[in-house]
Amino acid sequence: MKRTLRLAIVFAVVWSGLPARPMAAWAQAEAQALQQIKEAESNIPVGPGDVVSIGVFPVQEYSREVTVQPDGKVELPLIGALQIKGMNSRDIQTLLEAKYARFVANPKITVNIRRYSGRRVAIIGQISSPGYYEFRDGMKLLELVSLAGGPRDLAKPSKTVLLRQAGGRPQALDVNLAAVLRGEFDRNLELMPGDTVVIPKAAYTKSAEWMAINVLPWLALSASLATLVVLAK
Template identity: 30%
Template sequence: MNGKALLSGIVLVGNVIGVAHAGQFDQAPKMTLVAGSSPGASSSGVRHGGEGAEKSSLTVTPDYIMGPEDVLEITVWKNADLSKQVQVRPDGRISLPLIGDVSAVGRTAAQLTEEISARLKSYMENPTVSILVREVNSYQIYVLGEVNAPGKYPLKSKTTLLQAITIAHGFTQVAARNKIVVFRFGKDGEGLNKIKASYDDIVLRDGSDQNIELKPGDQIVVPSETMVVLPSR
């Protein structure tokens, strides 16, 4: 093989590796969960896609907590007008005929099914509702601020705060690493809770409880030293 051909081969391999690395975090895992009692539901409460469905390393159970951008198929038995496919909005809610907005974030499919059924009882007798999670798009976290690779990353397994910082390629030189803040949706998707953490406390002191396990939708913010405001006198 001459030198020109060898160089072309090296460039081609490098490009393939680069594309594979760039796409590592591009797609969120997709699977389907079902809650309710509609005919055809599996006894385990979980439905998977067809033969060619993308496999995920995530272990999804009926305890799955729904989040923003998840796609839900809601079926009201023998009532096509009330059945629809919806995407959870950024505010954590979905909109349904008759009953309007319902909070979905922070709930399991079974919990959401129970509320929708209860609210539909004002309009019909003994409604039978089932919910299928068609797409899981909310198993993602956001690492923002003074990290070397800020962005949105999917959670493919249990991930701690320190692991998330590592995924984002660590702190920049001006990071206030002891002033980390994690913003997390509150109960039933209402509001945002603020969780503070110190890198030095976690690593050097007895602060391992600050190395929290992250949840879908968590926003990790690492401010710069110049953003840290001194308390007013």
């Protein structure tokens, strides 16, 4: 996973055409991107079609890789049918540790999401609750911003960027979120599964610096999300 993201960042640097920056700066940007991705992925709620790997230790014969059914349930040894729709990996881990404690002494549970259904969008940067959100048909930019709690005080919404995979290549689309928030709803773009919205800080005014700090690290996140979509097909 991390190797894939590092390669995505290198690709993003070449694709952007920006001047080279010191290696320390790129390393910092990469580390920031990986941390944001890790935090965001741990908060993704699971849904029907997602594949979840569950490890039960020390009794590994109870470990399973299961697919979330249309009703949001999975079938597990000893426990039976369990509703996990809308829960993230940490929530599932806590729930399973409590459930298996009835059968196993001091159970240690690991939960890894092997594959998502692909219908996710992400919003990151200067937003109150950055992370992944469930995509809904007809979903638009303002709805996603509202779900994420709105821009932070240091945000510069007029410089918002929408990252989208088109034909296997990333695109960065300028989005004037400030205009949308003022009521110019003709600018309220319709989203697609796999989109990532990036809201930058107001402090960065030079375009090259702004791109390096705000967009390039998150192209890795966009690539990661696109990978989930491809795996789901």
